[in-house]
Amino acid sequence: MTTKKSLIELANNTTPCDDYDPNSMPVDQARQYIKSFLDPVEHKESINLHKALGRVLAQDIRATHNVPNHDNSAMDGYAFNAGDLNEGLTRLKVTGAIFAGNPLTGSFVKGACVRIMTGAAIPIGADTVIAQERVETLDDSIQFKDIPTRGANVRLTGEDLQAGQVVLNIGHRISPADLGLIASLGIGEVMVYRKLRVSFFSTGDELASIGSTLETGQVYDSNRYTLFGILSRMGVEIQDLGAIPDDPLLLEKTLIKAAESSDVILTSGGVSVGEADYMKQLLQKLGQVLFWKIAMKPGRPLAFGKIGNAHYFGLPGNPVAVMVTFYQFVRQAMLVLMGQPNPAPTPMLNVICTTPIRKLKGRTEFQRGILFASEDGNWEVKTTGNQSSGVLSSMSQANCFIVLNDDIGNVEAGATVKVQLFDGVI
Ligand code: AMP
Numbered sequence: 001m002t003t004k005k006s007l008i009e010l011a012n013n014t015t016p017c018d019d020y021d022p023n024s025m026p027v028d029q030a031r032q033y034i035k036s037f038l039d040p041v042e043h044k045e046s047i048n049l050h051k052a053l054g055r056v057l058a059q060d061i062r063a064t065h066n067v068p069n070h071d072n073s074a075m076d077g078y079a080f081n082a083g084d085l086n087e088g089l090t091r092l093k094v095t096g097a098i099f100a101g102n103p104l105t106g107s108f109v110k111g112a113c114v115r116i117m118t119g120a121a122i123p124i125g126a127d128t129v130i131a132q133e134r135v136e137t138l139d140d141s142i143q144f145k146d147i148p149t150r151g152a153n154v155r156l157t158g159e160d161l162q163a164g165q166v167v168l169n170i171g172h173r174i175s176p177a178d179l180g181l182i183a184s185l186g187i188g189e190v191m192v193y194r195k196l197r198v199s200f201f202s203t204g205d206e207l208a209s210i211g212s213t214l215e216t217g218q219v220y221d222s223n224r225y226t227l228f229g230i231l232s233r234m235g236v237e238i239q240d241l242g243a244i245p246d247d248p249l250l251l252e253k254t255l256i257k258a259a260e261s262s263d264v265i266l267t268s269g270g271v272s273v274g275e276a277d278y279m280k281q282l283l284q285k286l287g288q289v290l291f292w293k294i295a296m297k298p299g300r301p302l303a304f305g306k307i308g309n310a311h312y313f314g315l316p317g318n319p320v321a322v323m324v325t326f327y328q329f330v331r332q333a334m335l336v337l338m339g340q341p342n343p344a345p346t347p348m349l350n351v352i353c354t355t356p357i358r359k360l361k362g363r364t365e366f367q368r369g370i371l372f373a374s375e376d377g378n379w380e381v382k383t384t385g386n387q388s389s390g391v392l393s394s395m396s397q398a399n400c401f402i403v404l405n406d407d408i409g410n411v412e413a414g415a416t417v418k419v420q421l422f423d424g425v426i
């Protein structure tokens with residue numbers, strides 16, 4: 001195992017990122033710092049395939065047998081031996097029928113053919129299938145209209161997977177397609193990493209809980225609900241520690257409780273300048289935490305570090321900024337912690353933006369976008385309008401982020417922009 005630098009060393013070590021500036025860190029650099037300081041879960045457990053969706057494999061899955069395990073027909077038609085037609089025959093007698101799961105009774109008669117259904121095993125002696133639409137049936141025989149090439153319409157043994165081959169690698173996160181793939185190998189139990197334990201709480205004196213009446217200056221605590229939704233989709237074990245007022249003692253107690261029982265602690269609020277002071281002292285007392293200003297909008301303040309063995313992410317309080325920072329930093333980090341060493345980056349699509357956008361160079365902006373099918377059938381994007389980081393309704397209207405990198409200034413309508421889909425994440 002490699003020895004990890006402390007977070008403080010990490011922050012002070014400016015190589016290989018010589019342009020490190022603690023006052024305004026580029027998005028990619030923050031991602032790299034986070035990535036270099038993650039300890040994935042190691043504990044494994046064997047679980048039933050039914051429970052495995054979204055879990056990360058702690059073993060390679062190998063093909064237990066060839067798939068398919070016999071040559072079989074890709075069509076409803078007739079199986080025959082192509083060699084027989086070389087002898088000038090264009091008419092073959094039908095001597096039997098084979099259905100999927102019901103092999104031929106008796107043996108294949110040379111110079112004849114058998115009716116065969118999709119998926120049924122090709123009988124020994126036959127090597128080719130002709131689709132039923134391509135022949136004329138005459139009493140008990142078929143007349144060929146055209147001659148297929150040898151091997152046509154036959155799915156060969158092992159064509160999909162060969163026995164012993166690694167089908168899914170350790171560190172792979174199981175999708176619905178993978179469930180089917182694993183089942184197709186006859187495997188009903190898989191070894192996965194244990195679920196990541198994630199605790200979260202909101203901070204702020206102004207937060208009211210649902211069910212109470214709003215006093216002047218109060219807002220309902222919405223961040224815990226968006227985080228609950230996002231984390232539920234990630235398939236982690238969730239501990240909701242509530243809304244905590246800006247009270248150092250209460251915050252300390254909650255952080256200690258979270259650190260004792262979690263792999264990851266997420267908080268929202270309390271990390272922006274002005275507010276950060278006692279949160280900063282507290283976090284530095286309890287662990288090693290860095291406070292960053294990221295060159296991005298929304299989501300400028302971000303805290304990252306460790307409290308005990310738990311990884312800590314201090315997200316900004318603004319409801320939109322919570323989701324942006326989660327998507328841009330926390331999600332990938334959590335996938336690594338779940339046991340995926342190299343999670344696939346979220347796809348970025350280039351599409352035409354139909355609305356003009358005002359944007360300053362020097363920071364990355366994540367504007368809320370609506371990707372829509374235009375009249376000519378191409379996908380285009382428009383903004384949701386007001387991009388203030390408090391406008392939570394913009395996140396509900398949007399289905400993607402329009403990602404405008406540091407070097408991009410104002411965007412004209414009709415220009416191509418990059419978008420990142422929400423689908424499956426937010
Ligand atoms: P902060 O980062 O704590 O300065 O909060 C920034 C803004 O986000 C303030 O307007 C807060 O009222 C708002 N905010 C903070 N936490 C929450 C929350 N849990 N739910 C809704 N709004 C919040």
Ligand code: MG
Pocket residue numbers: 203204205269270275317
């Ligand atoms: Mg606050």
